[in-house]
Amino acid sequence: MQLPSHVPQEKDLLTIDSDKEPWVKDFPSPGSDLCPLFFDPQNGIWVIRARVAPGVTLPNHFHTGTVHLFTMAGEWNYTQYPHQPQTAGSYLYEPGGSIHQFSTPADNAGPTDMFMVIYGANINFDADGKFINISDSSFIETMINKAAQARGMAPLKYIRSLGARYTAQ
Known part of the structure; x- marks a missing residue:
């Protein structure tokens, strides 16, 4: 058996140290x-690392x-599931079609630190159940870059898949 062919990669590994990169506040x-x-x-x-301060409640989303x-540090829960707080070390799988509202307890000692791999989009709704927007990979990438630019930050470093290409001309 031969070693399988592989996708040619950069000279170095594609890696991001989120402890050393600037964060969009x-x-x-x-x-x-x-x-x-x-x-x-x-x-x-879309893959992100997020830190959320104590006492923050985000909009409902589908x-x-x-x-x-x-969850790497802190505690949070979905308002629909207050009996199931997520604490440091917790892994949560969310199936497509789920609806919930993220919240951190006001008495958290510090921010809640999380790592997320998200497939598809979040459809966001306000407190009255009215549509706000659709947040998918393209939307979040565009908006986070606009926010960074508006804050005078250097261009953000992250990995971006460029998608389909011809394998040969």
Whole structure:
């Protein structure tokens, strides 16, 4: 058996150290800071690290795809599931079609730190159940870059999949 062929890669590994990269503060809302890691708009995948301050509640949202979420520090819950707080070390799988509202307890000692792999889009709704927007890989990538630019930050470093190409001409 021969070694399988592989996709040619960069000279170095594609890696991001989110502890060393700048974070976009108060994005997408006050008390939420994001570090983008990977965007693949063609396949609708976005990977982010987020830190959310105590006492923050985000809008209700509907997931069109699945989410893998790992809590690294702090505590949070979905308002629909207050009996199931997610704490440091918790892994949560969210199936497509789920609806929930993220919230951090006001008495958290510090920010809640999470790593997320998101497939598809979040369809966001206000407190009255009215449509706000659709957040998918393309939208989040565009908006986080606009927010960084508006804050006078250098261009953000993250990995981006460029999608389909011809293999030969």
